Amino acid sequence: MAQDERQRGGARKQWFAYVAVGAISAGAALWVNRAPTAQHESVARVGQAASAAQTAPALGQDPNASAAGALPASLDGSSPPRLPTDGRGHLARTRAVRDFFDYFLTTQNEIPAATLDALVRRQIAAQLDGTPAADEALNVWQRYNAYLSAVGKLPQTSASPSPSPSQTGAKPNLDALQLELDQRDAVGTRLMGEWNAPFFGAESQQQHTDLARLSIASDASLSDAQKAARLAALDAALPPEVRAAHERIRQQQAALDTLSQAQAQAQKQGGSLDAMRAQITQTLGPEAAERAVKMQQADxxxxxxxxxxxxxxxxxxxxxxxxxxxxxxxxxxxxxxxxxxxxxxxxxxxxxxxxxxx
Known part of the structure; x- marks a missing residue:
């Protein structure tokens, strides 16, 4: 039961993230700057299903099509993100394409891999059928699954670039972290091709910047003043759009914290949905509150x-x-x-x- 509850909690957290991000910006990413990890191992099964489905006579004609017609329970009441096109019928190379796939991948512990694959195929067809973008989106879906499967097989370090040594209680292995980031970048370049930068470019840049900040902070040869100066110089060197992205991430994390606090407060008050709605409304607005409440009611x-x-x-x-x-x-x-x-x-x-x- 504990394992299932962890999976359920993870899927719910991802959906709450979508609720929170939607309240900040309708086009914002579901998992901005979150590196794919071992939690995506089950996506390998989706990739296998996707490969097998290539023999289907046409896009959307999948043996599991009847099971893929409706959204899974955790996405009930929501709408899939739109797949962007360039105005000429081709798929636009933007992060929004990854957001579309990540929306469905939140259900990977909820439905069978073949059903998830069929669901994504049907949703691609529903949005893009009859355009070159439909085949392009299917190709990117297959690439993304191959990427997640390969990243899930990479050796994992015991820490990530984000936590500070004081948070983890142990000095991080910076060389191992650097190797992990470099390996992930190499997998992206090899398997995602021209889609690597739209999917992971900003994320990779931030992770390398985080690692540089961690290296500065953990350098015992530097004084506090020297560390502060180097960190300030590192931030100043970032492009304006990256600094703006960092601020969006901070806002998204604050929104997630608000949702978690609202859940905890509601549980203290006997599971009061009204308390949850009121607290979320104050910070994220009524639409985000209603989405969160509907999901809690369903659960x-x-x-x-x-x-x-x-x-x-x-x-x-x-x-x-x-x-x-x-x-x-x-x-x-x-x-x-x-x-x-x-x-x-x-x-x-x-x-x-x-x-x-x-």
Missing amino acids: NAWQARYADYANQRAQIDKQNLPAQQRDAQVTQLRQQFFTNPSDAMRAASLDRGSGSGG
């Missing part, structure tokens, strides 16, 4: 349904039936409570986590 409803199901499953357990008969009854019960296959998979995962099997 609350799902948890209540699972609790009812678990109670009835416990009654089956008390009958001390043979294992095969017990599992068959639990499976039937689960299908009655969770008609959506992804919901049934989630319930089964929670069952396994609690030691209930089935």
